[in-house]
Amino acid sequence: MAGKKRFGLRLRELFSLGGQEDDFYEELEDLLIEADLGASVTMALVDHLRESRRSRDREGLLQALRELLLDGLAPAELNLDPQRLNVVLFLGVNGVGKTTNLAKCARWYQREWPQAGILLAAGDTFRAAAVEQLSLHAERLGVRIVRQGTGSDAGAVVYDAITSAQSRGERLVLADTAGRMHNRADLVRELEKIHGIIRKLTGSEAVYRKILVIDGTTGQNALRQAELFHEAVGVDAVLLSKYDSSARGGVLVPLQRSLGLQCGWLGTGESYEDLRRFSPEAYVDDLLAP
Ligand SMILES: Nc1nc2c(ncn2[C@@H]2O[C@H](COP(=O)(O)OP(=O)(O)OP(=O)(O)O)[C@@H](O)[C@H]2O)c(=O)[nH]1
Incomplete structure (x- = not known):
């Protein structure tokens, strides 16, 4: 958070300086x-600020910037439905915090849904420790997991998980995926293969959603990951993870502007409770805070 504070502070310093407009x-x-x-x-925001000719006093500019950022x-709304099966696929490159935030x-x-029946699918069969890591979470949380060994077919794991949930009447399958292949x-x-399997199995009977986990400390590279x-x-x-240790975290704005992607949650630590619903106002205020 120190970096974020510096940003807000530096912004205020800049706003209170005199000097040339350019x-x-x-x-x-x-x-x-x-x-x-x-x-x-950035260009669009600055052009807008320039054109709006709002007074260049500190509060006026901060307010204008806040409105532009917001x-x-x-x-993001997932619109899951507790009356039906819901399949949520977790995507993201290695180490962003996919497994932890899935848990x-x-x-x-x-x-939220104490009666639903939750099943984890260990779809990251590429990274050696990923299946074990998810199994440990399943044990701690007391939920079922469908898994096969490292190197097995991720599509088969997801297939088994969904058919198993369907036969038991479970309502939520949370599926991990690999963040890296050769x-x-x-x-x-x-990913396309897993996606095809889920679509085929769920049809209109179930809700199918995909959450992309982005590491808040990644910076601009996050945009390229999201595109992929x-x-x-x-x-x-x-889901923006490691928000607690992210220096800047402004990347949610270009994600929304360039790709139309909205954030649903912020990961704020390593324990199960460290997940917060995303609030644009709180996020922008935090970004601009001194
Ligand atoms: N501080 C902080 N750490 C986090 C957060 N989310 C995850 N982590 C940590 O980030 C590290 C990587 O998390 P994983 O869940 O293993 O990441 P992953 O994306 O599943 O990694 P792969 O399985 O390698 O793809 C772990 O040490 C987590 O404890 C968060 O919101 N805040």
């Missing part, structure tokens, strides 16, 4: 880019 906007651009807002969003941001979501729905094409092929997954299978919502 220098001011250039420095503002640098600050926004450092906050992970990305070049195109524009279009909304909490937090399991805990969340244990509370190369990008393999990863996309694997969104193009491959389509993303319904973003």
Whole structure:
């Protein structure tokens, strides 16, 4: 959070400085880019501020920037349905916190839907320790898991999980996926295969959603990751992990502006309770806080 505070502070310092108009906007651009807002969003914001000719006093500018950042941001809605089967696929590159946050979501729905029956699917069969890690969470949470060994077919794991949940009347399958394969094409092929299996099995009978986990400390690279997954299978919502240790976290704005992706949750630590619903106002206030 220290970095975020620095951003807000530096913004205020800049706003209270005198000097040339052009220098001011250039420095503002640098600050926004450092906050992970990305070049195109930054340009658009700064152009807007320039054109709006709002008074260049500190509070006026901060208020204008706040409104611009908030524009279009909304909490993602998954619209899951406790009366039907829901399949939620967790996507994201290695180490972003997919498995941990999948487990937090399991805990969340244990509370929200106490009667639902939750099943975890160990679909990351590529990384050696991933199946074990998810199994440990299943044991701690007291939920069922469908797993096979490392190197097995992830599509088969997901297939088994869904048919098993269907036969038992369970309402929620949370499926992990690999974040890395031998190369990008393999990863996309694997995801497309899993996606095809889920679509075939669920049809109109079930709700199927995809959550992309983005590491809040990643910066602009997050946008490229999101493009990859969104193009491959389509993303319904973003979960921004490691928000507690993210220096900037401004990346949610370009994710929304460039790809139309909204955030649903913030991961705020490593324990099961460390999951927060995304609030655009709280997020932007945090970004701008001194
Ligand atoms: N501080 C903090 N740490 C987190 C958060 N979410 C996950 N982590 C940590 O990030 C590390 C990686 O998390 P994993 O859940 O293993 O990541 P993954 O994406 O499943 O990784 P792969 O299985 O390798 O793809 C672990 O040490 C987690 O405890 C969070 O919201 N805050």
